[in-house]
Amino acid sequence: MGNCCSDVAGGHASIGTTAGDLRHQADTANDAVDYFLRSRGHRGLFSQIELLFSASGLRDRDVLSKSDPMLVLYTKGKNGALEELGRTEVVLNSLDPTWITKHTLIYHFEVVQVLVNCSIKFFHHRFRVYDVDTQFHNVDVKMLKLEEQQFLGEATCALSEIITRFDQSLTLDLHRDDFITSTHSQNYGKLLVHCEESLSSKTAIEMIFRCSDLEYRDLFSRSDPFLLISKVVEGGMQIPICKTEVIKNDLNPMWKPVFLNIQQVGGKDSPLIIECYNFNSNGKHDLMGKVKRSLLELEKIHSSGQGEKLFLPNKVVLNSQLFVDKFTESVQYTFLDYVAGGFELNFMVAVDFTASNGNPRLPDSLHYLDPSGRQNAYQRAIVEVGEVIQFYDSDKRFPAWGFGARPIDGPVSHCFNLNGSSHYCEVEGIQGIMTAYTSALLNVSLAGPTLFGPVISNAALIASHSVANGGRKYFVLLIITDGVVTDLQETKDALVKASDLPLSILIVGVGGADFKEMEVLDADKGEPLESSSGRVASRDIVQFVPYRDVQSGEISVVQALLAELPTQFLTYVRSRNIQPSL
Amino acid sequence: MDARCPVRTLELTVQSVEGLQLDRKPATTKNNLFVVVRAESINSYTTCMAKEDATNNNLTWNHKLDVDVPLHASSITLEVKSKTLKGVKDVGIARVAVSEFMGGFGSVPQHCLQFLSYRLRDWEGRRNGVLNFSVRVVNSPEYVTAAAGKAVSPCGFKLRGTTMGATTSSSSCGGGVVVGVPIGWNSYGSSTYNNV
Numbered sequence: 009m010g011n012c013c014s015d016v017a018g019g020h021a022s023i024g025t026t027a028g029d030l031r032h033q034a035d036t037a038n039d040a041v042d043y044f045l046r047s048r049g050h051r052g053l054f055s056q057i058e059l060l061f062s063a064s065g066l067r068d069r070d071v072l073s074k075s076d077p078m079l080v081l082y083t084k085g086k087n088g089a090l091e092e093l094g095r096t097e098v099v100l101n102s103l104d105p106t107w108i109t110k111h112t113l114i115y116h117f118e119v120v121q122v123l124v125n126c127s128i129k130f131f132h133h134r135f136r137v138y139d140v141d142t143q144f145h146n147v148d149v150k151m152l153k154l155e156e157q158q159f160l161g162e163a164t165c166a167l168s169e170i171i172t173r174f175d176q177s178l179t180l181d182l183h184r185d186d187f188i189t190s191t192h193s194q195n196y197g198k199l200l201v202h203c204e205e206s207l208s209s210k211t212a213i214e215m216i217f218r219c220s221d222l223e224y225r226d227l228f229s230r231s232d233p234f235l236l237i238s239k240v241v242e243g244g245m246q247i248p249i250c251k252t253e254v255i256k257n258d259l260n261p262m263w264k265p266v267f268l269n270i271q272q273v274g275g276k277d278s279p280l281i282i283e284c285y286n287f288n289s290n291g292k293h294d295l296m297g298k299v300k301r302s303l304l305e306l307e308k309i310h311s312s313g314q315g316e317k318l319f320l321p322n323k324v325v326l327n328s329q330l331f332v333d334k335f336t337e338s339v340q341y342t343f344l345d346y347v348a349g350g351f352e353l354n355f356m357v358a359v360d361f362t363a364s365n366g367n368p369r370l371p372d373s374l375h376y377l378d379p380s381g382r383q384n385a386y387q388r389a390i391v392e393v394g395e396v397i398q399f400y401d402s403d404k405r406f407p408a409w410g411f412g413a414r415p416i417d418g419p420v421s422h423c424f425n426l427n428g429s430s431h432y433c434e435v436e437g438i439q440g441i442m443t444a445y446t447s448a449l450l451n452v453s454l455a456g457p458t459l460f461g462p463v464i465s466n467a468a469l470i471a472s473h474s475v476a477n478g479g480r481k482y483f484v485l486l487i488i489t490d491g492v493v494t495d496l497q498e499t500k501d502a503l504v505k506a507s508d509l510p511l512s513i514l515i516v517g518v519g520g521a522d523f524k525e526m527e528v529l530d531a532d533k534g535e536p537l538e539s540s541s542g543r544v545a546s547r548d549i550v551q552f553v554p555y556r557d558v559q560s561g562e563i564s565v566v567q568a569l570l571a572e573l574p575t576q577f578l579t580y581v582r583s584r585n586i587q588p589s590l
Numbered sequence: 591m592d593a594r595c596p597v598r599t600l601e602l603t604v605q606s607v608e609g610l611q612l613d614r615k616p617a618t619t620k621n622n623l624f625v626v627v628r629a630e631s632i633n634s635y636t637t638c639m640a641k642e643d644a645t646n647n648n649l650t651w652n653h654k655l656d657v658d659v660p661l662h663a664s665s666i667t668l669e670v671k672s673k674t675l676k677g678v679k680d681v682g683i684a685r686v687a688v689s690e691f692m693g694g695f696g697s698v699p700q701h702c703l704q705f706l707s708y709r710l711r712d713w714e715g716r717r718n719g720v721l722n723f724s725v726r727v728v729n730s731p732e733y734v735t736a737a738a739g740k741a742v743s744p745c746g747f748k749l750r751g752t753t754m755g756a757t758t759s760s761s762s763c764g765g766g767v768v769v770g771v772p773i774g775w776n777s778y779g780s781s782t783y784n785n786v
Contacts, residue, residue, distance in 0.1 A: 468696030476699040505690075508698050508705055536707075536720075541687060544707040544720050583705060 055115040055344055056206040057167070061096060062106040063137060063182070065197040066160055075139040077105045077160060078149060079199075095149045098140045103197075112206070113167065115344070137161050137182060137199065159184065161196035168399035170203045176348050177202040205344050208270040213303060216334035217252070218262040219284060220315065221327050222296055230257045232287040233296060237266065240279045249273070254287040265334065268303070276303040282330065284318060297326045310335035341588055343574040346581060349588025351480045353400035353577075355393075356470070357441055358463040359386055359426065360489035361413035363454040365519070374490050374519050375449055385518040385555050387442060389488050393514065393569060394438040397484055405434040407470065408441045409463050413452035420455045423462040458491045461498035464506060464513065471509040480589075482510040482577050490519040493526070500537050503529065507537075507545040512576045514569045517554040526552045547579050599729035600657040600691070602627060604637050604668065606650040610710065610719035612672060612681060617649060617719075618642070622673040623681065625721070627655055630663035639673075661731065664688055668721055670710060682710030682718040691725040700727040
């Protein structure tokens, strides 16, 4: 009897410990989910762009009738080769065609789920217009051989050039790059490209799920359920797209709203698998049941007010039910709406000129200017980021600073103008930044230490001026550095203060230094930043990438740094209820 | 409040609190939480009881207060309190420097709405959640002085050329002494941004 009593006491102690750990882990998991959602503006979307084409003033290549034009869309790959993306239909007998065919392109700029590798891509598109020979009028355009058609002209542009226009249309001159006509300018007509963001990209669905009569899965307590929503792709593979928080000790849970984008799901009729798990702190969660339904079917479930019974993989139907307590569909403004509505992204650069970079005249220096023209890491980072962001800035005048150097006959400056001026900091275009950078290298002495606070505060000053003037600008500061920041707390203070301004900060680490402290600044990988006064950053504005990861070629600087920028932008404008001017 | 002493008025909206605990348990609406705002003055401003935000389960007030801040005040405090059967219990406090929302160097201009989040600490200094609130300066002697001299944009005034505080002759506020918080100082002494 005594032994029995002892066993009972031990069991209680063990369960208590486990329960405590479980609560702690659940809180941590839920906090992580909340912060993840909040930092991504809660409703992260990616965009699908539809391109429409028309032309005017085409050359008449037919003898007895007008031309029968067709447009072919290409993109230029990394190796410079043209890759055909699509073709329009043939418009018969017209020199001013309006093609009906729409070409759809994915414009990725933010991540809703970590499984999807999304990014802003720099598109160079080439459009070629052909006069289709009469004998091929009844042939499917996909079967047409382009070499058998008359080439009318071509035009090239970046997708960014189109989407940043107020009317999202761009008129291009068609030209031909053949030997005979290259000696003098000729008019081959004009091409009008118009882009629209597809409605499905803008549509977000908010759902509130509730379950009833879930089964007990914990030994002496109720279950701690959460939902995992996945989409089914070809081959039956399930890709998780959304997860709810864990609700502790509840067999009839109601979760926080879930937000899905139709584009993300694949379509309203695409099947979703909703699995209910019992949370276990060891990571091996118990499946409590699941349903497989499309968004359309979930909407019907919501309308009917009835539940859907869960089932197990062995097809056993359970008494547990899933209810959809809320199902609302809404269209919201996207990043592209703001861009089309006149919002600009203003690029700013700050370059590390501390002595740890090495003597610029020596080949092993991070600032070495190779006589052959090969760019160093600083130059590559500036160009790769700048050539994307510049399209979103109308005047293309960029503030450019250096820090950690000693100008001629002066003390060490932790924020000096790259152009050498004491009055203004702007330079003209990306090339202006490059010129100012090389010029500065020849006119300052590398010094130290590495301080971010001054340049961040200066960028914040510019942003605050813009806010004061009611400007529709969002600023992007690129900091390129080789070392560990010395003024970490001051940098945190500056970042927290700047988090309420229209500003994002991209930090690229070059060289082989230990950048662990940089990752502290990137809130994605840690807790929200907190200043010395206790103020907490209202949003994450920092993205850090060590350049050595980029050098492997697996991912570009642009992808790594800019992936979160539209989300940071949207978080800012939505929190202040700023509307695009459409 | 002595009417002769100039004050600035803040439109302060106490929004929500995250991660707050009482007796090591997550705070709920049953804890009857409210916030008291003070600005180094005998006056205090109190919110209603917190409600639960259905979308994120945070406790929210969304209570707007018009807070008069004496010019001599260097900080305001926001205290989260719990009303219990035994009385009022202090849960956490956040102290905010006035300079944080007065549109200083590299900050949101004071007359624009600012969203602030501050770490709460209990009376033993332990961290206890984050308090979210918004602030806008709706009346300020500095603003009046600046407005008298030049046009002011809807979201506030430019840092350049701003009056550095104000001089008052009232003996109760220190006759002949410049008071107020300096704004627009540039501690880094670096570049000037053109086209502002």
